[in-house]
Amino acid sequence: MHILYVDESGIEDLSSGTSHFVLLGVAIPSEQWKSLDSALGDLKATYDLRDAEIHTAWMHRRYSEQESIADFDALSRPERRTATELAVKRRAGGVGILGSAKKVKAYRRESRAIAPYLHLTRAERIACLEELAREIASRRDVRIFADAISKPDFKTGHSTPYEMAFEQVLTRFQAYLEVSGSTGIVVHDNNATAAPRLTKLARKYHASGTFYRKITNIVETPLFVDSSLTSMIQIADLCAFSLRRLLENGEDGLWNIVETCADRQGSTCVGVRHYTGRRSCTCRICKAHGRGAKRASAR
Ligand SMILES: [Zn+2]
Numbered sequence: 001m002h003i004l005y006v007d008e009s010g011i012e013d014l015s016s017g018t019s020h021f022v023l024l025g026v027a028i029p030s031e032q033w034k035s036l037d038s039a040l041g042d043l044k045a046t047y048d049l050r051d052a053e054i055h056t057a058w059m060h061r062r063y064s065e066q067e068s069i070a071d072f073d074a075l076s077r078p079e080r081r082t083a084t085e086l087a088v089k090r091r092a093g094g095v096g097i098l099g100s101a102k103k104v105k106a107y108r109r110e111s112r113a114i115a116p117y118l119h120l121t122r123a124e125r126i127a128c129l130e131e132l133a134r135e136i137a138s139r140r141d142v143r144i145f146a147d148a149i150s151k152p153d154f155k156t157g158h159s160t161p162y163e164m165a166f167e168q169v170l171t172r173f174q175a176y177l178e179v180s181g182s183t184g185i186v187v188h189d190n191n192a193t194a195a196p197r198l199t200k201l202a203r204k205y206h207a208s209g210t211f212y213r214k215i216t217n218i219v220e221t222p223l224f225v226d227s228s229l230t231s232m233i234q235i236a237d238l239c240a241f242s243l244r245r246l247l248e249n250g251e252d253g254l255w256n257i258v259e260t261c262a263d264r265q266g267s268t269c270v271g272v273r274h275y276t277g278r279r280s281c282t283c284r285i286c287k288a289h290g291r292g293a294k295r296a297s298a299r
Contacts, residue, residue, distance in 0.1 A: 002176075006166075007227070009244040019150065019152065021151060021162070022240045024146035024169070024243060027173060040231045044231075049116065049117070054231070057241055059125045060241070069083050080119050085118060088118070126253070130253070133254050136235055143176055143261055148274045148275065149275045150281075155277065162194055167201070171212045185219055187223045189233050195222075206221075238258075239254075242255040274289065274291075
């Protein structure tokens with residue numbers, strides 16, 4: 001049995017936020033789950049993050065509060081935490097934030113998101129993400145399936161970006177299960193908006209297949225879990241973030257590590273698609289996907 005952990009990166013809304021919306025699943029063979037979960041936990045512990053959620057976007061960014069502290073890197077982890085918490089507290093109180101109460105409120109929300117990582121320098125946070133990525137990449141039978149949608153190329157029609165990406169990821173997972181003679185189950189990050197839609201869609205696919213193929217090897221509708229408690233969902237978040245940053249900013253540090261897990265048939269990386277509609281694209285993902293003569297499809 002394979003468990004597919006699915007998470008998203010980027011904003012689905014076509015009119016705002018990021019240029020891409022990525023939905024990505026990491027398939028783990030169930031017999032590897034225990035050893036992988038424990039390896040990820042041990043790795044997190046070396047960064048004093050054993051019980052923390054690895055939220056890649058928040059860990060990856062620069063913290064100006066830390067950059068304003070003299071010789072920050074030379075401090076011990078407890079000293080760094082104390083010093084950064086003080087800087088955060090001052091700013092959350094409105095010091096140094098120009099503008100409305102709305103901005104202060106947004107900052108308080110941000111400060112809660114970065115709170116678990118304040119004792120780590122940016123280099124340490126990135127090293128932690130890279131080590132987690134390497135742990136995943138070291139497992140021979142872990143596979144990545146993803147759809148990265150270029151939002152300006154998405155035409156609103158029969159489905160939303162989320163639904164199109166979900167169909168694509170599910171189809172690729174099904175194709176992989178067929179070849180490996182295994183069954184699979186899908187586990188999603190809890191998402192109050194998407195949950196009813198995905199459950200309904202999954203039921204439809206179970207009854208009549210996706211646009212591309214019958215769903216014979218996947219059981220149940222997606223299960224929804226709390227990402228803060230599930231390391232594997234955090235890994236899906238890490239991989240989804242890596243793919244989006246590669247496409248949007250050309251940042252390849254993390255994707256270079258996990259790319260080996262992307263599902264392949266021969267030399268073609270069938271598991272990861274960059275959707276740009278009718279617009280041709282020769283990016284690294286499209287080339288690996290065998291795009292060129294053919295437009296993006298579910299091949
Ligand atoms: Zn491309």
